[in-house]
Amino acid sequence: MEKHVAEKVRIEQRFPSWRELLKPTTEFKHGYYHYPFRISDAKYLELPFVREWNPLDKDWKLPPNWKEIFLTKMKEYLEKFRSFKLFMDICVRCGACADKCHYYIGTGDPKNMPVARAELIRSVYRRYFTPAGKLGKIAGARDLTEDVIKELYYYAYQCSLCRRCSVFCPYGIDTAEVTWIVRMLLKEIGVVHRFSLISIASSARTGNHLGLLPGGIAGALQSIAEDIYNLTGIEIEVPINKKGAEILFVAPSADYFATPHWYVCMGYLMLFHEIGLDYTWSTYASEGGNFGTFISYELAQKLNAKIYQEAERLGVKWILGGECGHMWRDKHQYLATMNEPPKTLEDPVSPITGTYFENAASTKMVHIAEFVADLIAHKKLKLDPRRNDKWIVTLHDACNYARAMGLLEEPRYVIKNVCRFFYEMPEHTIREKSYCCGSGGGLLTEEVMDLRMRGGMPRAMALREVHRKYGVNYLCTLCAIDKAAFPHLLEYWRLPVAVGGMMELVGNALIMKGEKERTTDLRGEPLIRRD
């Protein structure tokens, strides 16, 4: 047999001078740059300047007055976003953020330092919006040229909007916010990447990123119910588009089809059946995630508005949300601002325990981990954590709900109740300091695989530590993008660790009324007990 020799990954750190750093990089490396949008998606979303273009071409076919549009829009966004204006002004380049970015750690590219990423646009801001900028280069200012646009595109899409740098910044400068606005500006001159737009267009049309039609969703939920029947012998009815249900349940659409998301979806259905929850799925609001948040405010609103519309149409009292990362940045920080919560919604109160979710009183949307933790605390679930004995678990805090919501203890509380072996990764890689999987923020696409594998390196190394030390073989994460990204990442870094969600572990441990004796877990793998 041919011996498999791992290719060495070299991280070349470069430290160019500040002058060189001001010069735009236009050489796009394979595995780091994104493909341009598809005409059909861009047309459907009514983006400006839809045309065939290629990032590798010299001529990007920008509109003739692109510079004027860019600067006018920049002025507009400076007025619309105080964050942007402030973050352009107050950075002192202390360097606290520099080594906090997983892309910088993984690639060594100086422009992947959060401060340098922001400098790409800050230099333009100085040139056109500050008096000192007239001095030019010496003031750290540079002219807006086509090369600068190219560079902005290249690096704005090398950021996963994870906000890790923002935790360490003494002024709270949030690179995610800066990158987001750069992406908005680029959108205005017809420069958008392919991956997010495909999903946004699908979601705008069909209600979910995968483009599943109502029949497909029903079929998927039915297959999941069949898997549950085979496992437990229980026939579960899954309500869809049911008017008058008490709760609308919204999950990321990957949960209908992808693996290991599928097991998480089994977990939802088993739990809701077991507690007799009066809820419904919706095909119109069949997506919890929101790729619109990766590109612009308007696109984000276009997608998340459907949830409230549907909640109102179905006459539900409140909304329960599934396991997803950026979905919770969107639901926690954006949803109720971008859309007024319908008056028909009522305060979120758990029908099983009577707990009033005070922290969700206005948005009326509760996270599944909060909901399940509450059930467990009130001893409403019969659990056999020994069914998860096969797994030695660690938890990856997904960036978005860790740093934009603060959901840290709820998943831990649930996990510690449903499995017996739980170990934390090193302290500086979890909770609010959690390292990104490297594929968030619209980067979950094949063409930037090199970047993703490198960006995921810090997380993979932290996992390797607990894998070696405690034999951790299950990486639990409550994020759909993580669940899709980690299997590749862990294969790349040669870590034999399974990836799954919290609700899979809950589904395994949940003792259901009238179930037959389980011989396998949700994955169909034999149960192992450790004593």
Next chain:
Amino acid sequence: MIGIIFGVIIPYIAFAIFVVGVVYKFIYWAKSAVPLKIPTTSGQQKSLKFIKRTIYDRFDSPYTKWETAVRMILEIFAFRSLLKNTRYYLDRLSQRDARWLWLFAILFHYCLLLVLIRHTKFFLEPVPSFVEMISELEAFKGVFIPSVYVSGVTIIAALFLLWFRRIFLSRERCISLPSDHFALLLLLAIVISGNVMRYFIKVDISAVKGLLLSLMAFNIPQAVEFANSIEPMFYIHFALGSFLLAYFPFSKLMHAGGIFFSPTRNMPNNNRAERHVNPWNPPYKGITWQEYYEAYKDQLDEIAESGYKVKPEVL
């Protein structure tokens, strides 16, 4: 002549630029909308009763106005975020402290505060007793003659340390712009000239105080009189200080005021409990349920026919 230019005209201009510039900058920032509530949460959110929040969680992920205020105070007086600094090393997985930056920054800023407090004795008559007390305490009065102010000397060291970071650490060198060096060098020049004046080339302090008091009283003839009697050494320090004032509002030094506006720090993490309103929120543009229904009528009707539910097909 030097006295009039550097003692009277330039200080007035510089001070005016400083005040107008800072006010302008505050208005400039405040004018922009805050469309979204985007606190960076660095601790456990407030959710269920049995989910315990530690004291750190309450300030790193504040839920109320008070907790947010404490977060801001910690940020401003203790540089809390900077204190979290840990570095990533390929060769080791445990975290390694990299809080030097925090230490240097704290040293510099607190020394600056002490120095500024001590300088009020040139502006205030009578000198407040706490100013005298602080001056005496930090000089360990009686140990050296003349008294050596610890803050005045330490601030030089702190500035050099901060500057050395930018010169000797490759990452920091690479991100440092000329303006970053300039700010540090300007501050260094000011504190060094101040120290030189205090310990080596002495100037007439009572005349300096007279100048400042008459400037503040807009008693220009008297100010000119005092100004002409002061030694040139003083004007190096004074002109540089004036320049710093004028430079302040247009430079990164405005971080001092900017921190108060930072939306990731000055907003509570109670997003789902209290709605934040965006003043320019656009209307929804997208398909409606009706359009969706018409597009996928067959499939939706099928779901309706089966009673809005699916069941597993059991063989």
